Amino acid sequence: MPCQRECMSILFPVCMNSTPTLSTNIRNLAIIAHVDHGKTTLVDQLLRQSGVFRENQAIDERAMDSMDQERERGITIKAKNTSVRWKDYLINVVDTPGHADFGGEVERVMKMVDGVMLVVDSHEGPQAQTRFVLQKALSAGLLPVVFVNKIDRPNAQPAKMQDLVLELFLELDATDEQFNAPFLFGSAKEGFAKKSMESEGRDMIPLFEAIVDRVPPPVIEDNPNFRMLVSNVDWSDYVGRIAVGKVLSGKVKAGDPVWRIGQNGSSPRAKVTKVFEYSALATQDLAEGVAGNIIGVSGFEEVDIGETLSGVADGEPVPFVQIDPPTVMMSFSVNDGPLAGRDGDRVTSREIRERLFREARTNVSIKVEDGDDSTEFKVSARGAMQVAVLVETMRREGFEVLVSRPSVIRKEIDGRQHEPYETLYLEVPDDCLGGCMQAIANRKGQVQDMSSSNDWTRLEAIIPTRGLIGLEFEVLNITSGQGILSHLFLEYRPVTGEIRTRQSGTLVSMEKGESMTYALRNIETRGKLFIGAGEEVYEGMIVGENPRSEDLPVNPTKAKHVTNHRAAGSDKSEALTPPIRFSLERAIEYVGPDELVEVTPKLLRLRKRILDFNVRKREAKKEMA
Numbered sequence: 001m002p003c004q005r006e007c008m009s010i011l012f013p014v015c016m017n018s019t020p021t022l023s024t025n026i027r028n029l030a031i032i033a034h035v036d037h038g039k040t041t042l043v044d045q046l047l048r049q050s051g052v053f054r055e056n057q058a059i060d061e062r063a064m065d066s067m068d069q070e071r072e073r074g075i076t077i078k079a080k081n082t083s084v085r086w087k088d089y090l091i092n093v094v095d096t097p098g099h100a101d102f103g104g105e106v107e108r109v110m111k112m113v114d115g116v117m118l119v120v121d122s123h124e125g126p127q128a129q130t131r132f133v134l135q136k137a138l139s140a141g142l143l144p145v146v147f148v149n150k151i152d153r154p155n156a157q158p159a160k161m162q163d164l165v166l167e168l169f170l171e172l173d174a175t176d177e178q179f180n181a182p183f184l185f186g187s188a189k190e191g192f193a194k195k196s197m198e199s200e201g202r203d204m205i206p207l208f209e210a211i212v213d214r215v216p217p218p219v220i221e222d223n224p225n226f227r228m229l230v231s232n233v234d235w236s237d238y239v240g241r242i243a244v245g246k247v248l249s250g251k252v253k254a255g256d257p258v259w260r261i262g263q264n265g266s267s268p269r270a271k272v273t274k275v276f277e278y279s280a281l282a283t284q285d286l287a288e289g290v291a292g293n294i295i296g297v298s299g300f301e302e303v304d305i306g307e308t309l310s311g312v313a314d315g316e317p318v319p320f321v322q323i324d325p326p327t328v329m330m331s332f333s334v335n336d337g338p339l340a341g342r343d344g345d346r347v348t349s350r351e352i353r354e355r356l357f358r359e360a361r362t363n364v365s366i367k368v369e370d371g372d373d374s375t376e377f378k379v380s381a382r383g384a385m386q387v388a389v390l391v392e393t394m395r396r397e398g399f400e401v402l403v404s405r406p407s408v409i410r411k412e413i414d415g416r417q418h419e420p421y422e423t424l425y426l427e428v429p430d431d432c433l434g435g436c437m438q439a440i441a442n443r444k445g446q447v448q449d450m451s452s453s454n455d456w457t458r459l460e461a462i463i464p465t466r467g468l469i470g471l472e473f474e475v476l477n478i479t480s481g482q483g484i485l486s487h488l489f490l491e492y493r494p495v496t497g498e499i500r501t502r503q504s505g506t507l508v509s510m511e512k513g514e515s516m517t518y519a520l521r522n523i524e525t526r527g528k529l530f531i532g533a534g535e536e537v538y539e540g541m542i543v544g545e546n547p548r549s550e551d552l553p554v555n556p557t558k559a560k561h562v563t564n565h566r567a568a569g570s571d572k573s574e575a576l577t578p579p580i581r582f583s584l585e586r587a588i589e590y591v592g593p594d595e596l597v598e599v600t601p602k603l604l605r606l607r608k609r610i611l612d613f614n615v616r617k618r619e620a621k622k623e624m625a
């Protein structure tokens with residue numbers, strides 16, 4: 001019998017006939033872990049070994065990381081759904097990001113699943129984000145399965161990691177049932193899982209078995225009407241916005257009327273145009289979305305995460321999870337520099353405003369507010385990386401913006417200003433320990449605990465969030481890229497004194513024009529350059545770093561005096577030291593409070609907030625007074 005459902009898209013169309021109507025055959029699972037511990041690689045294997053691909057079909061590594069920036073950065077940014085079939089079961093899998101800045105993505109999917117697979121790297125062990133995501137899962141009452149990954153690596157210590165995970169369960173007050181989680185050991189890369197280190201690993205079957213045994217089938221509400229909490233919003237060029245979530249009760253099919261019940265009580269009506277299932281790397285049309293399954297529903301012009309879809313007009317809204325509030329804030333403003341509008345075609349405050357507010361609707365951990373004037377907006381987020389991803393997306397869409405450095409969000413508690421503090425976990429080679437301790441102390445961090453083994457030291461400190469800005473970069477510098485750093489929000493504490501995260505000042509251009517090799521060679525003797533020859537500069541643009549703490553005005557446009565014997569450009573052959581080029585997140589963390597990052601589709605420049613030298617000086621004096 002031919003497949004009755006039309007396969008919609010796109011990458012690898014798959015048709016599977018046996019839609020489970022029994023919720024007892026469904027398992028809904030989120031894969032959670034610290035960054036890079038192997039979640040997406042594990043999903044690759046689940047897809048491969050459940051047989052959804054043809055034998056000879058080429059599949060990309062980390063196939064679920066489908067966004068451009070995910071592939072470029074090698075990390076997952078958005079949580080995404082897929083499903084695999086194993087024996088008679090439909091296993092819905094949600095791959096989540098492990099980077100702390102994208103923790104909101106993990107929080108929002110907790111209501112969509114009935115269990116979690118906690119992946120732990122068998123060398124790095126539980127890290128800050130392991131604690132964060134596990135805590136979220138445990139407090140949502142979900143049952144975990146633990147996968148100790150990367151045991152193919154020579155430095156793996158699986159037994160030790162099992163102990164550390166159990167300790168973490170205890171610390172996080174796991175219930176007895178949660179504590180008795182099954183442990184599996186294996187390699188997502190090589191595609192095997194086993195119940196004990198002594199047994200032989202062949203395939204992922206033990207993992208599939210553990211999921212089916214351990215993760216309970218979805219609980220169906222005793223209610224004949226369709227009800228679903230929107231946990232994600234997807235987009236398709238064919239059908240527009242798609243609401244994704246777990247069906248809590250009833251059924252839904254194309255043509256049905258549904259009401260979007262907002263948390264504020266409003267309930268607009270819409271008509272369902274399509275119902276989907278996420279399978280392998282494609283979506284597949286479903287005749288009917290049944291209770292317990294994770295599905296996509298289209299037919300809405302508007303729909304937001306956290307809303308409830310209901311088959312009746314007076315349906316009750318399902319409470320959404322509490323999302324941790326953002327800890328840092330940055331300003332986004334209209335590019336008012338002299339080179340504005342050269343590269344980008346979306347430069348007005350109206351366009352920027354619209355784009356930012358649209359982002360906040362699908363990105364649950366970002367908040368956007370209007371700023372002090374109509375050309376500035378305040379974006380609150382979890383960290384510089386999250387903002388850098390947003391800015392990068394915007395520049396690719398043709399936007400130009402000015403972005404400030406992150407400042408922490410303070411709170412007034414009992415009449416006193418408080419700021420966020422975090423626990424910092426650091427693992428560094430012993431010979432780099434001194435430098436790292438100094439960096440932590442400079443940033444007002446206090447070391448709480450330290451242990452050393454095999455020439456490596458593990459260190460735990462409490463540090464203001466302010467002090468964390470740019471710390472990762474500094475630690476990577478000190479340890480030549482070897483240090484492992486992670487951090488976790490702890491609590492609000494009274495504001496401490498000033499923290500200087502940058503000891504150096506800047507070299508600031510006094511002139512507008514093109515940079516000259518001759519001038520840069522002179523400037524190079526004063527500090528490090530951020531630009532090369534032949535680049536456009538303007539007054540107030542930062543062209544380099546001054547090792548001293550103050551700013552130094554320089555003129556990068558000065559040409560060599562022309563004599564009869566030598567022309568102005570004749571010294572081009574004498575090479576300059578290659579300039580330092582910042583990544584977007586590094587630039588955002590680098591700039592000082594009186595500086596901005598100018599981002600256009602083609603270029604990234606650093607500049608003073610106030611471009612005019614004299615005005616800047618006057619303002620600085622006023623502030624000192």
Ligand SMILES: Nc1nc2c(ncn2[C@@H]2O[C@H](COP(=O)(O)OP(=O)(O)OP(=O)(O)O)[C@@H](O)[C@H]2O)c(=O)[nH]1
Nearest residue numbers: 035036037038039040041075076098150187188189
């Ligand atoms: N040796 C080895 N490497 C692995 C294994 N699993 C994953 N890796 C590698 O670890 C790196 C990170 O893997 P990902 O699957 O992207 O990790 P992730 O947990 O999805 O990372 P985020 O989504 O960014 O949090 C990649 O380079 C993988 O190839 C494994 O079992 N053994």
Ligand SMILES: [Mg+2]
Nearest residue numbers: 039040075076
């Ligand atoms: Mg991933």
